[in-house]
Amino acid sequence: MRRFVAFAVQGQSGPLPALLAISVLAYALLSLLPEGGFVASLCGNLTIGAVWFYISAVPWSWAVGPLAADWGLMIVAMMTPLVAPQVARIVWASRRERQLIAAAIFLLGYWAIWFLTIVVLFPAAMFVTWVFGPDLDLVAALAVALVWSASPLAQRARNLCHRTRPIRAFGPGVLIDSAQRGLSVGASCIAACWPWMLVPIAVQSVHVATMILVGAYLFADRIAPPAPATWRLPPAFETLCGSSRPWLRFRFGTRFGQIRQFNLSRRTGRLVPRQH
Amino acid sequence: MTRTRMDIAALGGPWSDTMEWYARAVGELRSRPFDDRTSWVYIGALHGIDRPGWIAQGIVPSTIPWPVPGPLSDRYNQCQHAGWFFLPWHRGYLFALEAILADWIAREGGPEDWALPYWNYLDDTNPDARDIPQEFLDPTMPDGSANPLADALRGPATRLGPQSWIPADITLSAQTSETVYTAIPGTLGYGGPISGYSQFGNGYGANESNPHNLVHVMIGGDNSSAPQGWMYDPNFAALDPIFWLHHCNVDRLWEAWMSDPTHVQEIGAAWRNGPFPTQFTMPDPAGSLWVFVPDETLPGAPLAPTYDSLTSGTGIAPAAASGTIVMVTTTSPPAGGGRAALVGASSAALTVTRSPVHTSIRMTDLSPSALGVAASAAGPATGRLYLNLEGVKGKSPSGVVNVILTAPGADPNAAGPDATRTVALFGLANATSAEGPHGGSGLSATIEITDIVRNLQTANPDELEAHVALPEGGGDSEITIERISIYARRDQ
Numbered sequence: 084m085r086r087f088v089a090f091a092v093q094g095q096s097g098p099l100p101a102l103l104a105i106s107v108l109a110y111a112l113l114s115l116l117p118e119g120g121f122v123a124s125l126c127g128n129l130t131i132g133a134v135w136f137y138i139s140a141v142p143w144s145w146a147v148g149p150l151a152a153d154w155g156l157m158i159v160a161m162m163t164p165l166v167a168p169q170v171a172r173i174v175w176a177s178r179r180e181r182q183l184i185a186a187a188i189f190l191l192g193y194w195a196i197w198f199l200t201i202v203v204l205f206p207a208a209m210f211v212t213w214v215f216g217p218d219l220d221l222v223a224a225l226a227v228a229l230v231w232s233a234s235p236l237a238q239r240a241r242n243l244c245h246r247t248r249p250i251r252a253f254g255p256g257v258l259i260d261s262a263q264r265g266l267s268v269g270a271s272c273i274a275a276c277w278p279w280m281l282v283p284i285a286v287q288s289v290h291v292a293t294m295i296l297v298g299a300y301l302f303a304d305r306i307a308p309p310a311p312a313t314w315r316l317p318p319a320f321e322t323l324c325g326s327s328r329p330w331l332r333f334r335f336g337t338r339f340g341q342i343r344q345f346n347l348s349r350r351t352g353r354l355v356p357r358q359h
Numbered sequence: 360m361t362r363t364r365m366d367i368a369a370l371g372g373p374w375s376d377t378m379e380w381y382a383r384a385v386g387e388l389r390s391r392p393f394d395d396r397t398s399w400v401y402i403g404a405l406h407g408i409d410r411p412g413w414i415a416q417g418i419v420p421s422t423i424p425w426p427v428p429g430p431l432s433d434r435y436n437q438c439q440h441a442g443w444f445f446l447p448w449h450r451g452y453l454f455a456l457e458a459i460l461a462d463w464i465a466r467e468g469g470p471e472d473w474a475l476p477y478w479n480y481l482d483d484t485n486p487d488a489r490d491i492p493q494e495f496l497d498p499t500m501p502d503g504s505a506n507p508l509a510d511a512l513r514g515p516a517t518r519l520g521p522q523s524w525i526p527a528d529i530t531l532s533a534q535t536s537e538t539v540y541t542a543i544p545g546t547l548g549y550g551g552p553i554s555g556y557s558q559f560g561n562g563y564g565a566n567e568s569n570p571h572n573l574v575h576v577m578i579g580g581d582n583s584s585a586p587q588g589w590m591y592d593p594n595f596a597a598l599d600p601i602f603w604l605h606h607c608n609v610d611r612l613w614e615a616w617m618s619d620p621t622h623v624q625e626i627g628a629a630w631r632n633g634p635f636p637t638q639f640t641m642p643d644p645a646g647s648l649w650v651f652v653p654d655e656t657l658p659g660a661p662l663a664p665t666y667d668s669l670t671s672g673t674g675i676a677p678a679a680a681s682g683t684i685v686m687v688t689t690t691s692p693p694a695g696g697g698r699a700a701l702v703g704a705s706s707a708a709l710t711v712t713r714s715p716v717h718t719s720i721r722m723t724d725l726s727p728s729a730l731g732v733a734a735s736a737a738g739p740a741t742g743r744l745y746l747n748l749e750g751v752k753g754k755s756p757s758g759v760v761n762v763i764l765t766a767p768g769a770d771p772n773a774a775g776p777d778a779t780r781t782v783a784l785f786g787l788a789n790a791t792s793a794e795g796p797h798g799g800s801g802l803s804a805t806i807e808i809t810d811i812v813r814n815l816q817t818a819n820p821d822e823l824e825a826h827v828a829l830p831e832g833g834g835d836s837e838i839t840i841e842r843i844s845i846y847a848r849r850d851q
Contacts, residue, residue: 175544245798249749249842252704
């Protein structure tokens with residue numbers, strides 16, 4: 084638990100609190116929507132028949148707007164906290180007066196490319212439902228996501244997510260580079276996380292709660308450090324254990340919370356703990 | 360029982376009792392197989408391993424299992440560089456090897472309190488301090504047997520100092536110029552910027568830059584042969600027995616730095632508990648694994664070493680003032696106060712070869728008063744300027760670049776040695792690889808340029824020019840730099 088607390092302390096610095104606030108706001112908006120929103124009403128029900136019903140029964144202009152808005156909120160809620168290190172890098176690489184706009188452009192690029200995955204992920208979810216049926220699609224989506232997370236391809240994508248690059252500091256290059264970084268980090272993030280988006284789409288109820296759980300899982304996956312691209316236990320499990328080797332013991336025990344004071348011995352030139 | 364690490368020059372060598380036991384123990388560990396956690400090769404792999412390279416050089420047989428299945432494989436390649444865990448991780452690493460060596464030495468009838476010696480290469484009272492100790496050069500030990508301490512691939516240098524491939528000298532500047540452990544991004548701190556678990560993070564600390572990186576490159580490199588010396592490559596470095604004496608001195612410099620009451624050691628919770636979730640793992644003499652956090656490496660804690668002197672060759676004056684040391688609690692960022700801001704940057708990436716290339720650095724305002732580096736009636740200047748080489752990538756295990764800062768259009772050859780900075784990039788190839796555990800971000804290196812900018816005569820306050828080249832006597836392995844930036848720090 085101490086290590087979780089220490090991580091929370093570490094998270095207080097940098098942009099993570101702001102990104103979490105954006106995420107919470109998006110979750111709150113989603114939960115305020117009737118039935119969790121338009122996407123939620125489709126979730127767990129993505130059969131060809133259901134989709135045909137929506138296409139034929141709901142006016143096109145009425146359906147597209149809410150669907151896009153809900154999907155956008157899902158992306159913002161679940162994916163925003165994952166890019167705290169990249170946003171931090173963008174901020175400190177920018178001149179003070181451009182930091183906010185650079186971070187905003189980065190996030191817009193990141194959200195935009197994630198948003199486009201609706202074109203692929205909804206048909207994929209329909210395919211999973213068609214193959215496994217509405218009773219088993221959640222299990223199938225979870226299985227696909229876990230196997231993918233354990234794969235070398237996913238680890239390679241996660242490594243790319245961790246990559247940071249500087250941006251230009253003057254002129255329109257600030258905006259161009261910020262957008263380009265957002266798009267490239269988003270593309271890597273999609274490669275690492277895409278099957279996990281099938282999970283909330285596959286549940287019929289507690290849609291927002293499922294999104295929160297999956298979002299937390301992806302956050303845990305992302306804060307594990309880069310690693311060789313081999314088959315492995317998904318890194319989220321390492322994070323949730325609070326250690327990569329929870330079975331190992333501290334040899335000496337930690338002294339967390341203790342502030343030490345020392346005297347420098349004039350005779351030996353060594354530091355000696357001060358006796359209280 | 361207290362183990363006291365001694366200056367090798369004070370042991371009465373060459374081939375003092377301490378060094379002879381060290382050599383014998385290294386020979387014993389070298390005889391142990393890779394799957395023995397107390398073997399020389401296993402401990403070396405904890406720092407870094409290049410399996411094909413190790414096999415090609417006959418360090419391990421081609422039959423070693425790889426990758427080790429499951430989560431156990433991430434014990435290798437643990438070394439923490441270019442970040443704020445560099446110093447505590449290496450302190451734990453030294454402790455682990457010392458315990459394994461001492462255990463064998465005691466069982467063989469050697470001294471019960473045997474400890475690793477340190478190489479006090481910056482002791483200006485000893486004219487031979489910079490020479491590689493004779494024990495690491497002799498082909499045989501006093502009894503005529505092969506000397507395990509000389510069994511390492513090294514460059515041609517036998518003395519630390521400027522070489523044709525690295526025209527820079529080791530100094531103790533870090534000991535006094537940086538008074539705060541944690542670096543504000545874009546500037547230097549003694550121990551480096553905030554980082555997570557990262558074999559190669561995003562920026563070197565002052566101690567790591569000089570003398571640590573320079574000594575590695577001076578001993579291991581000449582950039583003319585392949586493969587390079589082991590010390591030049593983090594995936595081989597810990598196999599060289601001299602690595603451990605070098606790191607004992609680097610560790611002692613940190614201990615000495617902490618003993619100065621004006622210095623601010625980072626002891627915020629995030630630092631003391633180490634990276635999350637991956638932890639530092641070491642073997643004990645029985646071959647069992649244990650984990651540690653940086654908190655356990657601070658003075659008075661179990662992993663803290665004892666040195667015979669914290670003043671000889673450390674740049675720290677003996678027993679200053681009251682002689683009372685207080686570990687100041689700090690949190691990050693920014694530890695110890697101060698703030699920094701980007702004040703200039705290049706707009707295009709550079710490809711660096713032996714032929715100098717240059718790039719313009721656009722500045723917000725170059726006037727010394729604007730940058731806070733000019734003294735005024737109110738008192739001395741409180742600002743400092745730092746040049747950052749960001750996103751540095753290359754194929755060589757380590758690299759060296761020269762940077763000259765001039766006014767626009769000025770001849771860099773007329774700039775003089777004071778305007779030249781040489782940067783050693785230890786672990787360049789590792790930080791460049793996107794396939795491995797580094798994400799391919801490359802390295803960042805920070806150098807202070809306050810004096811250079813203060814002395815620049817320029818009519819254009821909005822621009823500087825950076826000239827970058829590989830040293831004349833070095834190799835020709837290309838290096839790319841994504842951005843060169845300048846940050847101004849104002850200390851509070």
